[in-house]
Amino acid sequence: MIPSAFDYHAPGTLDEAVALLERHGDEAKVLSGGQSLLPLLKLRLGDAGHLVDIGRIPGLTGITEADGWLRIGGATREADLERSALIRDKYPILLDTAAVIADPLVRNRATVGGNLAHGDPANDHPATMLALGAEVVARGPGGERTIPVTQFFTGLFATALAPAEILTEIRIPIPPPRSGGAYVKLERKVGDFATAAAAAQVTLGGAGEIARVGIGLTNAGPTPIKATAAEEYVRGRQPDAEAVAETARLAAEATTPSADRRGSAEYKRDMARVLTGRAVTRAVQRAGGQ
Amino acid sequence: MATHDVRITVNGEPREAAVESRLLLVHWLRDVLRLTGTHIGCDTTHCGACTVLLDGEPVKSCTVLAVQADGGEVTTVEGLEQDGALHPLQEGFQQEHGLQCGFCTPGMLMTGRALLERNADPSEADIRQAISGNLCRCTGYVNIVKSIEHAAAKLREAAAS
Secondary structure (H helix, E strand, O other): OOOOOOEEEOOOOHHHHHHHHHHHHHHEEEEOOOOOHHHHHHOOOOOOOEEEEOOOOOOOOOEEEEOOEEEEEOOOEHHHHHHOHHHHHHOHHHHHHHOOOOOHHHHOOOEHHHHHHOOOOOOOHHHHHHHHOOEEEEEEOOEEEEEEHHHOEEEOOEEOOOOOOEEEEEEEEOOOOOEEEEEEEEOOOOOOOOOEEEEEEEEEOOOOOEEEEEEEEEOOOOOOEEOHHHHHHHOOOOOOHHHHHHHHHHHHHOOOOOOEOOEOHHHHHHHHHHHHHHHHHHHHHHOOOO | OOEEEEEEEEOOEEEEEEEEOOOEHHHHHHHHOOOOOOOOOOOOOOOOOOEEEEOOEEEEHHHOEHHHHOOOEEEOHHHOOEOOEOOHHHHHHHHOOOOOOOOOHHHHHHHHHHHHHHOOOOOHHHHHHHHHHOOOOOOOOHHHHHHHHHHHHHHHHHHHO
């Protein structure tokens, strides 16, 4: 399949990229790894007169800890997350997530920033970033701003990014000691979007209670979901089986999945419950709890 | 129509071309360079038949623009054979009956090659994980795994001697 004709631009700097986006307005799209955008253009589900490739701009990749934040460059490839010793040792929730995105070949091109900026509720990073309390850095004509991930997903395939803004970095607060996280996904086969998936990040307090918690859900509504009622319920409680079950039940209540070939709405909602329970349990274990 | 002058090294040979923005890497390889060993299967980023190495990493060439490969190095299945000798992976697929219809094979070979460059002694689980983006509808994968194991052993032997 051949996409409709477009012009391709490969700016060497962010300023040039932003200027191109401003000049071409609605006609322009940012091309990062292209693993969602190019299929959309090929299937002609989307159209773009101009693609602005940010893949040749220096400084948009990398995984580092600095000043209390884990910083992931927007154009960092999923494969680089998977191979990062820092991610493997300290952020297993991010390894869980990267390892189930599409397939290994796609992950050699696909980028973390693209996974968020595409605004697809079926993508995997959004739930994890919601659980981690991340923020994204956007660069536009007016300079740079940060957007909490909780305010980033505004609708189906819609984000808080302005038309000429580029997601340049993801910042995740470095979790305190006794923290752990997990992402658990149910998929029919490698490469499929989630039937349901849940991300949980917890920090345990002195008595083993859940002191901090974030829970995110994938493909369970028109946007990625932060399960706030479930978080509020479990905060301050001991993560025993009963509390985990109630947390999972409350998380599932926050979902509004659509029926499709992956299952009925009822099935998906129940899978969101089951997977939330597993994610919370694994997160607590990784935090050093029971 | 905007075209772009690109320089891409393909199987060790530097190539220069003017490509249209929307030209996919797989179409450039097949239709312009006539390197038809790279197959187009699903054309929707699922099947991996079009897998080539771009700067050493296996990618789905139906989901990369040719212009994105500008300045890069591409290896296709035609680049595996050296001086008339089959690559140990090709030999492995032959010896272990790693193919039936052969449609997925070029992609399997390229993914296998990238795996063995990174991991000289992959477990069965490593191999199955690596080829999880390459679909085969004939073999049930069992003999593909054996073929890659065969190549890994042969390459380790060659490295030891």
